[in-house]
Amino acid sequence: MNLKLFVVMVGVAVLVSCAPNPPKSEVDTKVVEKEITALLDEFHSVFVELKIDRLSSMMDDDGLFIGSDPTEFWDKNKLIGLWEEAKQNTSDQFEYDIDKRVLKVSKDGLSCIVVEQFYIPYWSEEMPFRLTTNWIKSDMSWKINFMDWAFIPYNEDIATINTALKEEPVTD
Numbered sequence: 001m002n003l004k005l006f007v008v009m010v011g012v013a014v015l016v017s018c019a020p021n022p023p024k025s026e027v028d029t030k031v032v033e034k035e036i037t038a039l040l041d042e043f044h045s046v047f048v049e050l051k052i053d054r055l056s057s058m059m060d061d062d063g064l065f066i067g068s069d070p071t072e073f074w075d076k077n078k079l080i081g082l083w084e085e086a087k088q089n090t091s092d093q094f095e096y097d098i099d100k101r102v103l104k105v106s107k108d109g110l111s112c113i114v115v116e117q118f119y120i121p122y123w124s125e126e127m128p129f130r131l132t133t134n135w136i137k138s139d140m141s142w143k144i145n146f147m148d149w150a151f152i153p154y155n156e157d158i159a160t161i162n163t164a165l166k167e168e169p170v171t172d
Contacts, residue, residue: 027109036103036112036135039142048094050087056080060136060145068129068149079147096120099128110137117152127151 039058046054056076059065065079066072074082086094100117112135117128134146153161 027105027107029105029109032105032109032112033103035142036105036114037101039135040101040114040116043144044096044098048096050083050094052080052083052087055083058142058144059147060138060143063143063145063147065146066148066150068123068151093122094120095122096129111135112142124151127153127157 043055043058046058059076059079061076063076065074065076067074096118098116098118100115102115104113106112114131114133114135116131116133118131119125119128123129128151130148130150130152132146132148132150133144135142136145137143
């Protein structure tokens with residue numbers, strides 16, 4: 001009796017393991033790239049104009065947002081608060097053009113890492129910025145759940161920057 005049960009169990013195991021896998025749908029990365037590129041263009045446009053409501057709607061509620069200073073780690077509410085403060089300061093000018101943009105779509109088409117490089121003359125005309133974002137698709141809409149703003153000096157400028165950082169600050 002135990003032998004019959006064993007044979008039946010092995011037979012069921014073989015049948016289950018040989019069952020066809022449902023075909024995986026192929027993700028058209030070009031379609032995802034086009035969607036994300038349109039959102040990126042919109043993001044930068046509303047960022048320059050500091051359209052807070054639209055910026056807020058593009059951010060994931062549980063996202064992590066990192067500024068260019070080593071102490072700047074923010075949640076969505078803090079980031080939106082900073083943008084609201086910046087909007088009050090009418091002298092801030094965030095105009096810029098994207099020099100380089102690279103997108104990396106995940107295999108499942110539900111996330112996309114984006115790296116963009118540009119200069120924001122308001123902060124520095126000499127040192128480029130790199131903005132890295134991760135977009136996730138949830139409930140049929142794309143949201144930024146990670147954002148990292150960073151100055152990116154050229155390698156040949158690092159010694160000069162280090163020397164400048166070692167100098168005593170000028171005080172009045």
